[in-house]
Amino acid sequence: MNGKYLLRTFGCQMNEHDSERIAGLLESDGYVATEETTDAQVVVFNTCAVRENADERLYGNLGHLRPLKRRNPRLRIVVVGCLAQKDQGRIRERAPWVDVVVGTHALPGLLELLRASETEGAQMDVREQTEVFPSALPARRGSTHHAWVSVSVGCDNACSFCIVPLVRGPQLSRPMGDIVAEVQDLAREGFVEVTLLGQNVNTYGRDLTAPDPSKGPLFAELLRAIDAVDGIRRLRFTSPHPHDFSPRVVEAMAECPSVCEHIHFPLQSGSDRVLKGMRRSYRSERYLEWLRRIRAAVPGIAVTTDVIVGFPGETEEDFAATLDVVREARFDQAYTFRYSPRPGTRAAQMPGRVPKDTVQGRFERLVELQERISLERMRELEGETVEVLVEGVGRKGNVQGRTRTNKIVHLDGEFGSGTFLDARIVSAHPHHLVGELVRVRAAAAVG
Ligand code: SF4
Numbered sequence: 529m530n531g532k533y534l535l536r537t538f539g540c541q542m543n544e545h546d547s548e549r550i551a552g553l554l555e556s557d558g559y560v561a562t563e564e565t566t567d568a569q570v571v572v573f574n575t576c577a578v579r580e581n582a583d584e585r586l587y588g589n590l591g592h593l594r595p596l597k598r599r600n601p602r603l604r605i606v607v608v609g610c611l612a613q614k615d616q617g618r619i620r621e622r623a624p625w626v627d628v629v630v631g632t633h634a635l636p637g638l639l640e641l642l643r644a645s646e647t648e649g650a651q652m653d654v655r656e657q658t659e660v661f662p663s664a665l666p667a668r669r670g671s672t673h674h675a676w677v678s679v680s681v682g683c684d685n686a687c688s689f690c691i692v693p694l695v696r697g698p699q700l701s702r703p704m705g706d707i708v709a710e711v712q713d714l715a716r717e718g719f720v721e722v723t724l725l726g727q728n729v730n731t732y733g734r735d736l737t738a739p740d741p742s743k744g745p746l747f748a749e750l751l752r753a754i755d756a757v758d759g760i761r762r763l764r765f766t767s768p769h770p771h772d773f774s775p776r777v778v779e780a781m782a783e784c785p786s787v788c789e790h791i792h793f794p795l796q797s798g799s800d801r802v803l804k805g806m807r808r809s810y811r812s813e814r815y816l817e818w819l820r821r822i823r824a825a826v827p828g829i830a831v832t833t834d835v836i837v838g839f840p841g842e843t844e845e846d847f848a849a850t851l852d853v854v855r856e857a858r859f860d861q862a863y864t865f866r867y868s869p870r871p872g873t874r875a876a877q878m879p880g881r882v883p884k885d886t887v888q889g890r891f892e893r894l895v896e897l898q899e900r901i902s903l904e905r906m907r908e909l910e911g912e913t914v915e916v917l918v919e920g921v922g923r924k925g926n927v928q929g930r931t932r933t934n935k936i937v938h939l940d941g942e943f944g945s946g947t948f949l950d951a952r953i954v955s956a957h958p959h960h961l962v963g964e965l966v967r968v969r970a971a972a973a974v975g
Contacts, residue, residue, distance in 0.1 A: 531569030532562035532582035539576025541766065543609055545662065545676040545725055547574045549635060550608060552666035554919050557639050562962065565596060570604045570642065577691045586611055590623040597625045600705065604642055606630065606888045610695040629654065633697050636660040661702050663710060667713065673916035673946030674721040675714050679707055679750065683727035685769065687805045688874035689867065691877055692727055701736050704746060708753050715759035720946060721917060724765040730772035737916055748776035755784035762917065763787045767794055769812045773818050782825040790934040794834040798853030799846035812853050819857055830860040838867040838887030841880030847890045860905045862898045866891050899958050906956035913966050918947040935974055936960040
């Protein structure tokens with residue numbers, strides 16, 4: 529029996545998914561989770577290189593552990609993920625008390641590295657290629673009804689602001705049979721909802737069908753294959769790239785009953801000039817055209833997006849173009865980011881840095897506009913009855929669930945996580961809805 533482990537996760541859903549595997553690996557070796565640093569025999573930081581100040585946060589966290597490590601030299605400190613891949617040996621140069629550094633492709637070897645660190649000293653594996661998908665490893669799922677399923681790792685695009693291709697490598701798709709088998713197992717265990725994860729899900733399978741481009745990417749086929757799995761009532765995916773969207777995917781979304789009426793469709797900028805600088809190979813009109821097609825095919829679909837403000841060289845006119853697209857697109861929600869350079873990316877070398885105050889001012893105008901639109905979109909649901917899948921207890925002690933359109937609903941009552949119910953929406957807020965129970969459709973199968 530091993531001791532306790534503490535796992536801290538930063539960043540995106542991909543990291544959340546990897547963390548389920550890290551927890552699964554550690555627990556398969558007898559470790560037990562803890563939230564107390566002082567209790568832990570192993571502390572793992574699953575890091576992100578995308579978010580602002582990620583480096584400072586990591587080294588700050590590592591600094592806090594130093595006195596603990598001095599008092600207890602048997603404590604193992606592990607750094608995993610994108611920053612591990614990016615900084616490699618620099619992590620131990622800055623924090624020599626770190627025991628193990630594991631890059632994004634080396635997760636399967638975590639336990640061996642941990643063991644070796646006990647007898648042989650510090651270990652590092654930052655290999656450049658994925659040989660085993662994290663999804664093939666044991667998992668400790670964070671939910672009893674919803675599961676992340678990875679369909680590909682890496683990305684073949686080269687968006688100039690993005691560090692992902694550098695730290696996750698080129699796209700590598702998981703064989704479709706493996707993905708479907710995992711979803712079938714999940715359905716047998718009682719999971720009712722899956723979210724497919726890939727940096728650019730639209731190009732899923734392109735590397736599997738190469739060199740025969742006529743077979744094309746297989747994402748539409750994958751959606752249909754998973755839709756056919758009994759028991760999976762909600763199927764989501766993130767994220768599609770607007771450039772690689774295809775009519776086949778729209779058809780599959782419209783025709784597969786389990787595919788939820790929600791799409792995360794990253795815009796990044798409404799200015800064609802800025803999109804070009806970002807190396808995003810679509811233009812605003814093309815983006816809006818896809819949106820019209822998706823909305824026509826899937827009525828009532830909710831659309832969320834990402835927008836970056838203050839990309840190098842962004843003028844007031846460029847920003848106005850972004851506001852115009854946001855007004856026209858009427859997103860349900862937007863994740864808005866102030867541009868900050870990531871070392872190693874092309875954009876970090878670009879001239880035309882926008883002054884901080886200007887970025888902040890634009891950011892606030894964008895948020896204000898989007899909050900107004902988000903509230904209007906939410907209000908359209910007042911009085912409607914919607915299907916809610918209960919996720920657990922909300923912050924105010926009431927039940928929290930999600931609609932098929934991925935909107936959060938709070939309501940009174942006691943329902944287990946994984947319960948499907950119908951709720952009438954009684955009030956709308958920019959980021960959540962309040963509903964009242966109409967009827968319970970199906971009680972939770974698990975949990
Ligand atoms: S599509 Fe662009 S933003 Fe998305 S992961 Fe690939 S390079 Fe990064």
